[in-house]
Amino acid sequence: MYRSLVLPMIAVAAFSYMVWHVVSSSKATPQTDPVVEPSRAPFSEVVAGVGLIEPKSENIEVAAITSGTVVEVKVQEGVDVAAGDVLFRLDDRQLQAELAVQQSLLEEAQATLRRWRQMPRTEDVPPSEARVKKFQADVELRRDQLQRTRGLVAKNAMAEQELVEREQAYHAAQAELTQALAEDARLKAGAWQADVAVAQSQVERMEAQVAQARVELDRLAVRSPIAGRVLKVDVRPGEYVGTPPGKPLVILGDVSTLHVRVDIDEQDLPRLEPGMPGQGFVRGDAEQPLQLSFVRIEPFTEPKRSLTGAGNERIDTRVLQVIYAIESTPREVYVGQQIDVFLDKSKGRAENLRLDVGQ
The missing domain is CATH 1.10.287.470 (Helix hairpin bin)
Structure with missing residues (x-):
């Protein structure tokens, strides 16, 4: 008699466990607040894009004009240099003898x-x-x-x-x-x-x-082409450097005014108007906006090269690059930092209407 009840009891226990597991696993996961609030559009109508902070002069990448061994590096990151200042020198003993x-x-x-x-x-x-x-x-x-x-x-x-x-x-x-x-x-x-x-x-x-x-001797002393600030130094004394393309040894730029190079998706270009004011938010700070003023549009649409890492980002899209100047910086920002840019479409439209009425 007991043997005939074993299988039904096992079946009831298994079914009970299954019901308990389903009920316990179907509980809603409690929502957690994000560590950093994402940037939100401050305007009613916006044209949004992602930008990179760059110097007013853009990034100037300085490389060696000729191959040689570096004997002296005269600058370091963060220092200001004048036009013509020596950045680094190559070994010039052979050219000194020839001279x-x-x-x-x-x-x-x-x-x-x-x-x-x-x-x-x-x-x-x-x-x-x-x-x-x-x-x-x-x-x-x-x-x-x-x-x-x-x-x-x-x-x-x-x-x-x-x-x-x-x-x-x-x-x-x-x-x-x-x-x-x-x-x-x-x-x-x-x-x-x-x-x-x-x-x-x-x-x-x-x-x-x-x-x-x-002249050949002077070429071994690599000089700054502009007055600006040294942003990066990627060369050390004793290193042998060549002249491969795309291999900058020193990066510098004019940081008296910082610019933002904004990528505007080609699908948003019909709504873009020159002169639209805007605001930008650096990643991780959605509370302190950067006031942006229009500088220029580079009238050449090209494939997008600066990727943000967003899951819905397309890599086959084309973008138009718009340059804005940062009018004020409530916090320290750095060249190369990525910011979310929102352009005020409504104000741009109202400004255009005002100009049309005035004419």
Whole structure:
């Protein structure tokens, strides 16, 4: 008899447990408040978008112009720099040696040019004039000997051969005097202009090579292109850096005024009007709005690249980027921080109507 009641009792116990489990598991989970309140639209009609804070000048990414080893980093994050300040330096020992060689060759070329321009040398003139006088005296001597020989030959006191030899000696003396006079005139005329031009060209070529070496040397000192604040430094002394694209070593920008680059979905573009005022809320602070003023629209719709991580976010959409300036910051904000932006559609419409009436 007891054996016949075992299975029904087990079935009743299992059914009771199932009913209890279903009832206990179907209780509503109590709702909990979010740790951070999400941003809410402060206007009745809005055009919403997500923006990134950026400097007024946008992010300027500075990289090395040439490959080399970093020997000195002159800046750190958060410091202000002026245009032209050195950010970091690369090893320049080889270029310093090449510059020294080029400078020595330039000095040699300049000395050669000075030598040509200073000709004739003062001490070379007296010997040349003395040589001319020597040949003039020799010509007078040969002329006198020739005249005497002609007289003696006419009296048959000397052979005709002596007369011929004296005539040849006189003509040779005249030729030597002519050569000495020409050389003296060339000496006193100074350097040939063609030689001076060649020397001048050599100097100019060496000056260009020295300037080129200095430019190459200056390129190893990477400088700030603007006055701004250093936002990030991604280089250390001793590191070897190359020139790959998209590899910034220092990021800086003009943070005197912060801008917000807002992505407006292409589906909201028909409702977007230039000049619409707006407010922004940084992530995690829905209580203190940032007042935004319109700056410009970049009239080029492009695929969305800045993702927020929201579950309903599409990655195949296209966006128009609108730039707004942050008028006031009740709290500290940072470049690259993401904020929720709400543009006042109703005020933009009322402003346009007022302008139309005024016209």
